[in-house]
Amino acid sequence: MEDEKAVALKKSADSEKSSFRGSDESTDMRSTDTGETGTPQYHQANPKPMSENAKQKERDFRKKLNQAARKTVSDSIHEKVKLIVHRPDYDQEAQTEYVALSKELMPIVQEIARKTLPLLEHETSSDFERNRYYGSKFQADGIAYRDFRYFAKKRPPSESPSLVVGLRVDESASMSAFGRLEAAKRAVIAVYEFCKICNIPILIYGDTADVSKMEQMSIFAYADFDKPDANDRFRLMRIRGRSNNRDGMALRIMGERLAVSPRQTKLLISISDGQPKAMDDYTGDYAIADMQQTIEEYERKGIAFLAAAIGQDKEVISDIYGHERFLDITNLREFPAKLVRIIARYL
Template identity: 35%
Template sequence: MIQDTKLQISDEELFLSAAFQKHQTSLAKAATGRSRYGLQVITNWDTSEDAGVAYTDNYKIHCNAGNHITQSFPSRFLRALSISGFTGHETAHLRYSDFTSLNLYLTKLEQGIFYPEPPEINDPEYQKNLDVITEAMEEKDRAVCLTLSRCAAQINNILEDIYIEARMCEDCPGTFKQGIQMNHFRMTELIPDIHDQIAQGYQPFSIMSNLLLSYCRTGNINNRTDYSGEYMDTLMDCTEYIDEALNAPEGKARMAASNHLAVICWKYIEPLVDKMREELEKQDEEGAANDLEKILGNELTGASPLPIGKNGGIPNNLGGPSNGSAPGVDLSPKGRQELMEAAKKVFQEEGGRIELAKTTSIMDGNNPGITFENQYSGSGYEHAASNLARILTDVATGIAEEKYEQELTEELQKTADEINYGNAHAGIHVTVHRMNTVSDFLIREYSQIATPLLRASKRLQNSILPLLKDEAEGGKQKNLMFGKRLDMRVLHREDGTIFTRTRLPNDEQRLAVGLLVDESGSMDWGDRITHARKTAIVLYDFCISLGIPITIYGHSTGYDDVDLYSYAEFDSLDASDRYRLMDMSARGGNRDGAALRFVAEHLAKRPETRKLLIIISDGQPAAGGYSGTAAEADLRGIKKEFQKRGVITFAAAIGDDKENIRRIYKDGFLDITRLEDLPKNMTQLVKQYLK
């Protein structure tokens, strides 16, 4: 089932799975260390054209696994690596970006103040631009201040992206580096040619921003049609500031460079001021600024959005950025071109590495799918590939186990429907409930209370294990009262224990155990259900540890019907039954006879020679038309009927319920009130039925 499921899992199922998100979170936590306690990576799936890629609010990293960049890669492994690259990019912001200074930078620009310092321009033409901007800022022209702040923010984010990615690739040269470089290359490829941008009606500032981005990423530009107009001239005037800023250790240096670049690009920003002025007449400042950001963001190809905090603001630093330092890689134009060539190797060659995996993008008609696999053997690749294979197997295992549990529940319900429950339960419907998946809450609850109970289970195992071992290995029994062989060495004994018997090894499993727990409302009184739950945990761990088959059920009533709760099954595969026990609780009424017959029938079908059915109850059957002496007689009849079929029924009592239990079941009781006495009492019971 797991292998078949792996072939059917889509990218969306895999990348949105808890296992994949947990893996991405572990990567981010490993890179940030203790400075970002509680950091979490969350993935979503949005394939629309204007969908975002990734962002961080300083507490969580959000990655859109359906983004067009990730989905442009031909294999599942490469798409997974792309998502890791975006996780690495946002983690780099958390490690290296100075959010506090960035927030101050944008706030000051909105107030009409250059931060960290006013730009100094030598070129007369650009000096005129600076004079116009300065005059408008002194007059607190809101249209100019808001437009300039948003455009300068976009320029700064381009510079910051390149810097933090270089730092991250240097410090984390494995999965993060591979993913970042691969996305780096793909996003650059997607930037349209200058002529195409002009023909498609891009905003002049968007065209200039794409040129800046292309140069920052590659040390070159996408100019397939040999454009040589004013945009190229402006870019040449920007390169000096860009090259210096990319290698600067402090974020303030990139902010200062952004101010210079904004002044140089003013003629492309100025048309946006007029649009901003028009929008301010229609709506408030925040709405107008957001509309401008949206326009510019849609036309900027291959850039990541600014980190955002609560209410859309720049997040505050948690513990501050790491100490600023220049990247250890060469970010000169030539160095950036070499990095791009290295990035190509990550996905140029496709071959036999990853297990067969059907892709979601090639499933039309009768096409059975196609596998693309990577042969690049650079740093971190092997580990990344094995991680994806492991995660895919984990996800497939979870889906297969859930399907198996669903089929198991359906089979149990079919069995329940086929049982003849007798006249006392005529017209009563039995419903079997079983959780297909176990929540993290139940797992945490189990972990909090299990330690002393597992110690009790260990003591119980230590007392029973010698008996099971002797039975399996065989041997000679001595000092018997009766037998065919005399032990000549002990004829002098006066107590008559002078016989011996040789037992052959027994490979046959002799014992199977069932536990039935009353979950009626009255079990809530006096912590009865708590004692029942702890007994179930001890007994389950004991049986599983010693290889004894065990099934555990709870029962209650809803209206006139019987509800059975399957906590542990003989044929369960997902290893989560111990956690299902935490769902045990007091509910409605209790029609004990119907529940007892179902579990006894379930146990009677086992191949073991001895079947022990333990009932935990307060001794008060109470359901519509089922109570008092008639109900107790029904229980005794069921017990006697199944005893003939090899099912020994034994009742457990809690505190003052002993007399009720003795009256109904006759053969005594097992006191489960005190945890410290439970191993001793259970040992006596199990020994009794192993003899």
């Protein structure tokens, strides 16, 4: 078991010496400059205004997400719930907040990724597929057949166990209390950046219920593997404590997105501080039964569920998800590193 220093959000001695760098996408807002302690210095990013073509693509994608979500719940108890899927925007304030929160997280995320990446490397294949119309190796003995299949192409290496990650964030009003919201944001940043460095498809959605009679369920698509965007990291700062929570519906929508992924391992993590409660009467045993039925249904479709409890209802959340799927997050400062290490174990 790793010691407490490895879990705490501090830069380890190994990371001081590491020359590891994330992908180009994950380093857009970071220079290679370092401070006196060797910690990367962060600079304000100023992305260009979105073009009209890009805005139209965003609208089309949002429409697609809404249609897919409504179809997913059409044969469930949530069929008549008025649902809207949002694609949050970002601004200078969101960028500033992201830089402030990510500054101390990136060294530990990079250190975990540095230790994880060698496990993902494929062995170089020495096998070639013969008799190809094109390829990197010429076969002189193929000329005799006069069928123009004179080349050999290197076989792709066998795939390592592949992973896709879904991260659901409960945006109920109670998340605003006791530092839970900042803890959730820090954890989401850490998971997002780790997945980007390791090239793991990532889906990050937040949800709340009952913001109005015309919007009984709100989904916030912060990051989606079908439309990755380097600026998604700034969208994450739009996570808020809002209203109620209709957990079963959120899990169903995200579970369906993961279920159709071609990746072998599909992990869905829910960050929540309390039990389900929404209008009308979505609470107590009724809501819990819906959540448990949803978990069972999507586990049969290959989804692995984990629940990260960061509030006062930890025992209830443990009972809902089952002890084997439950993560008791007592120390919110250690939450980001703990969550990233758990994801790394699924690789």
